[in-house]
Structure formats: C-alpha cells, structure tokens
Amino acid sequence: MFLSIKEMELRKIRFDETFAPRELDFTEDEIRQAGPLHAQGTAELLANTDGEVRVRGNLDVQMEAECDRCLGRARFPLNTSFDLFYRPMSFIAREEEVGIDEGEAELGFYEGAGMELEDILHEQILLTMPMQRVCREDCQGICPACGKNRNETPCDCKPASSDSRWDALQGLKDLKTL
Numbered sequence: 001m002f003l004s005i006k007e008m009e010l011r012k013i014r015f016d017e018t019f020a021p022r023e024l025d026f027t028e029d030e031i032r033q034a035g036p037l038h039a040q041g042t043a044e045l046l047a048n049t050d051g052e053v054r055v056r057g058n059l060d061v062q063m064e065a066e067c068d069r070c071l072g073r074a075r076f077p078l079n080t081s082f083d084l085f086y087r088p089m090s091f092i093a094r095e096e097e098v099g100i101d102e103g104e105a106e107l108g109f110y111e112g113a114g115m116e117l118e119d120i121l122h123e124q125i126l127l128t129m130p131m132q133r134v135c136r137e138d139c140q141g142i143c144p145a146c147g148k149n150r151n152e153t154p155c156d157c158k159p160a161s162s163d164s165r166w167d168a169l170q171g172l173k174d175l176k177t178l
C-alpha cells in the first residue's frame, strides 16, 4: 500500500491491511513471514513542517527463522507498535548545515511522492526480531561430537574436545622424554 503525500495533504490516511503469509519478502534477512501480517494505523503530514510525515500503528505477525542452536524451525510471534517520523530526502542537505541533533537519530527519510507501507513494516519486523533466535529456551542444539540433534536423539558424547587436545600435548611430552 502506497502512502501518498498528496493524499495526506487532504487527510490523514488510515490503514488496516492484511498481507498473506510470505507476501513480504525476507529472503535476504534469512527469516520468513510464516503467518498473515496484520497492520493498522495512520499516516499523516504534520502541520507547520516541511513535509514531515508521522506513521503510527501496530503490527502482528508470526515470523520463522532457523534456530541458532539446532538449525530447526524457530517461530516468533511478533506484536509491536510503532511511532515513526519521516522527512523528505531533500532535507538531508540542509540538515548537514544545521547538524542533526541526537534526539532525531530515529528519524527516517522518504523520497518522492511518498512511501510504501510494506517497506515500513519490513523494517519494523527486522527491528523487533530477537537477536538470539532459538526454537525454545532449553533447546539442546546439535552435538559438536556426533552431529546429532540432541533434542531428538540424546547422545552420551562427553563435552571433552579440550581433553583430547590435552592428550595430544601429553603425547608430545612423552615423546620428548624418550
């Protein structure tokens, strides 16, 4: 859905959109939109500004990623609200002269006639995804020794990779003393 500045000049835009699973493309981000994405909110042109736009709303969606530990499927139900400000690209040149103050670091920019709601949602979803992506809190991960998924097949490999290294050193020592 295109949020048009021209339309905002007349009235505040209200959106209430549902995007089918995988309608938003996250292939480059290595995550997937696993469920429908629902977003609602408003986009308005702020009075007495040089084309500043405020986009407010909330979204909910179920995302999916590879588990950091077992490489299985990890699901992330996201539900977040946002309150964002966008200025026209043409502002940047002038901002440089004035100097952007710290409080405005969150500010985004738009080019031309407006912005795509999908782009805004895409960015918000990426910001909301947790840094650590695990299928469950107690995921046992993949065994570094036998390579089995320990959630499915518990193994009795000992976490002893460092010990074997000591053994090798010990072997060298023995050689020296011979």
Ligand SMILES: [Zn+2]
Pocket (backbone or CB within 6 Å): 067, 068, 069, 070, 071, 072, 134, 135, 136, 139, 140, 141
């Ligand atoms: Zn896992």
Ligand SMILES: [Zn+2]
Pocket (backbone or CB within 6 Å): 143, 144, 145, 146, 147, 148, 155, 156, 157
């Ligand atoms: Zn093992």
